[in-house]
Amino acid sequence: MATQTEKAPVRLPLQQALGLVLAEDVHTTVALPGFDNSAMDGFAVRREDVLDATSEAPVRLRVVADIPAGSGENPPLGPGECARIMTGSPVPGDADAVVPFEKTVQGVDISDEAATEVEVIEVPKPGANIRLAGEDAPAGALVGRTGDRLGARILSGIAAAGVAEVTVHARPRVAVITTGDEVMAPGSALEYGQIFDSNTTLVASLVAECDAEVAVQEHVGDGPREFADALARAVEAEVDVIVTTGGVSVGAFDVVRLTFEGDPEVSGVSFDKVAMQPGKPQGFGKLPTGQLVFALPGNPVSVFTSFEAFVKPTLSILATGEFSRTESSAIAVERWRTPPGRMQFMPVRFSQAGEVVRATSGGSGSHLVSRLSAAEAIALVPAEVEEVQPGDRLKIWEILP
Structure with missing residues (x-):
């Protein structure tokens, strides 16, 4: 299956979208909040009933209803009546203020369901402790802009807006292939002439820092068959980009260059000397199956500078459609x-x-x-x-x- 170097946006659940970039705007599906609700634990009251309340002369009200969070009830409140209400619970239509528990006579326990009366010791302001429907955002309000990177805060806002899926730029899938018979895994016992493999860790980490996915990670020796097989596995894994290190110069065992130059018309990858130091030998191209190939030198500082100069901008554009450098x-x-x-x-x-x-x-x-x-x-x-x-x-x- 051929891959595309310009990845089409994908639709993903919010749980899979952390760190990705929005490819289209997101709007609320409902008003936020969707109903008038209480900002405090307390009592929903008719303000006119408690206009004379003071700590010296509390106003006594009858508790005629309990409204927990999630309740769909809208109990009527007559003169002298109130409802015990919890934070986030819908405010009864007859109430125009919520008196918090702390503004009632001490000793009245809001959690006591047997309590049938409460004494209010302070006059609430009009609309006190009521969150009005739509005051956070009306239905259709913008909660995520194209180009926003989806961190925890934006994802939370989108979830609160009732949106379960978002259209995002997918992470580029990258294959990292390091080469060299002399290269050994860290922790191995080195023999004379051998070195530890730092390039695999370096490139894979740089890829991850670009918000791309390391889909294939391999080290192969300098045998042409080994490298060709690794390329085939990368293509089969449907990666978007293949990054190789080592084997790009003019030596007799530079397997990456020799493999691609064996049939450049088919491979689509060519090699040249770039006027930079370090990192002069470079290879770049596009396979017939669609994968971009960056063939980087083998020495670590060359790998790093080459990645910063060439690979990083490409991965950013594939992931977000744009690139900027600090x-x-x-x-x-x-x-x-x-x-x-x-x-x-x-x-x-x-x-x-x-x-x-x-x-x-x-x-x-x-x-x-x-x-x-x-x-x-x-x-x-x-x-x-x-x-x-x-x-x-x-x-x-x-x-x-």
Whole structure:
């Protein structure tokens, strides 16, 4: 089954919509609240009956009805009569105020169903403690706008409006395939020449931070059959995007490039050198079955900067229809060299004064894994700059922890 790179909105129950983005407006199906109801535990009264009430001369009323929350009753109230009422309960049509329990003579227990009388010690204001029908929102009011991200508060408002399902942008489904015979799972016993796999965790976590779903997560060696089989499983899983790491350069064992370049017309994926550092070798394309493919380099810093530059905007557009990046600028407080003719993506951290320094010593080398964990942002150094000088103002991409 072919997938679409522009995902159509889907209709989902509220319980499955947390974190997704609305694809159409949501309106209330009823007025909120739908009826006049009590804002307090107390007594629904005819205000004219208690206009003389004081603490020295309480007004005694007969309790002729009990109205719990959820009651559909509308008991009539005559002169000198009231109804015991709970918070959220419908207010009788004859009542025009609710006297809270605290404004009655002490010793009268509102929970005592045997109580037949109550003494009111204070005159309530007109409409006191009554929530009027529709005062929160009239029927048809807007409670969710297209483009809103559905957090707990918005979902609660939509539920209160009587809406059970919403139309949202579906999370993109992503396959993460890391490659390399030398790559071993964390916790393994390493032999000489082997390294731990950090790319699987890195890419899968970055995908999740983009509100996308990691539908397939695999590590394969450098055998062409292994990689081809992993691709087939990703396609079978009906993912929207495939992200690979490693095997994209010009080496004899770069399985990702060799697999796709074996038949580029069929694969739809091509490879090139991008004027950036780190992350020069890149592959991108679209399979005949519809999946977008991002073939990223294998070194972790290259993977990170490439994901930020290319994959993150794509996943955001697939998930929400738009993309925006948090950009700022900051002053460099140290000197470092830059690669000639290539834009440098330098992991940096902020000083207490808000200036930036390299996240660790050594540069932006693609193998410097410790630089990633120390980074708070990425500084973009233009290709024409040969050396960053203290005092230079740099564009900054802010990143998640």
